[in-house]
Amino acid sequence: MSVTVKSREEILAHLRQVLVDLFELKPEQVVPEANLYTDLDIDSIDAVDLFLTLKEITGRKIQPQTFKDVRTVGDVIDAIQALAPHPAG
């Protein structure tokens, strides 16, 4: 997939699909406020799988420390947005 700048809604829709496929979550559970670890029952092993999948999708290498502070679905969206190149450069 090519790297393009997407809106938060597009990223959320994509992320929702990934989380549903990987972890058998219900789509309505995946909202920006949901905490990955407490609300969505994702553990550290799942998190590795998730970030590998996101790496494939974004085509960008995700630094481990980028995801160290990630707690919620919204934080993941922020991290993905930060990866996308700025329109100007």
Add this chain to the structure above:
Amino acid sequence: MSGGGRKLNRAWRIFATGFVFVLFGVGALVLSLTMFPILRLSTWHADTARRRIQRGMQLTFRAYMEVMRVLGILTYRVDGAERLREPGRLVVANHPTLLDVVLLVSQMPEVDCIVKQGLWRNPFLRWPVSWAGYLPNSEGEQLIEECAATLKHGHSLLVFPEGTRSVPGKPLRMQRGAAHIALTADSEILPVTITCDPPTLFKGNPWYRVPSRRFHLQVVVGAPIAARDFLQDNEVQARSARRLTQWLLAHFDAGRSQRPEHVETPASMLAPVNVPRAAV
């Protein structure tokens, strides 16, 4: 038993429990300076030494269980013990008491255990745990890889997926690491259900709060199941691990609810020792 007799019996069990706690600490210290170094030096081969040390662990823990039984602290019974002696399986147990590891290892001539990483900084215990081939509880992926590797070597491995002791009357919660280990290693799982009646030595229960009477530890070793039975085509392991963990949870919940005779009410399970005698 009369009221006075019961009081005396209880005082005895408090004393005996304190004694076996001290015995454990002193025994661990003495054995790490004697038996374990001797077993390590008994052969050039690290793997032979590992087997001898694991056998030494079994016999030591067997003796310890017998001391507690003879002192009148507990009784215990293991159904399906022969299954525990077969190598190469992931032994998955629930974790109601402080004695679960001691009891299970006392039944297994050869088994790898996961122990606290901090023990590798303990001047006495660091050598026995590494000679025994025990695994430090490192984080996530790395631990799963190491556990899967030891299973592929044909060793058995003991794990408690709850990660900590459970609390009586509270629902079980399990992490999915055990399922990931079994799926990664493509091994068989031996589910082991432990019950303790009346509940004691559970999480948050200090040793001197001995139960109303001598407690009974019951171990039921279930039939082995293959991790691959939980795999579906083109599925990520995260999903299979969820299904396998759900199965284990249901298995342990069913086993826990089939309590042996003398079922205690949840209230008396958690009652402090100083409740009126008549209420217990």
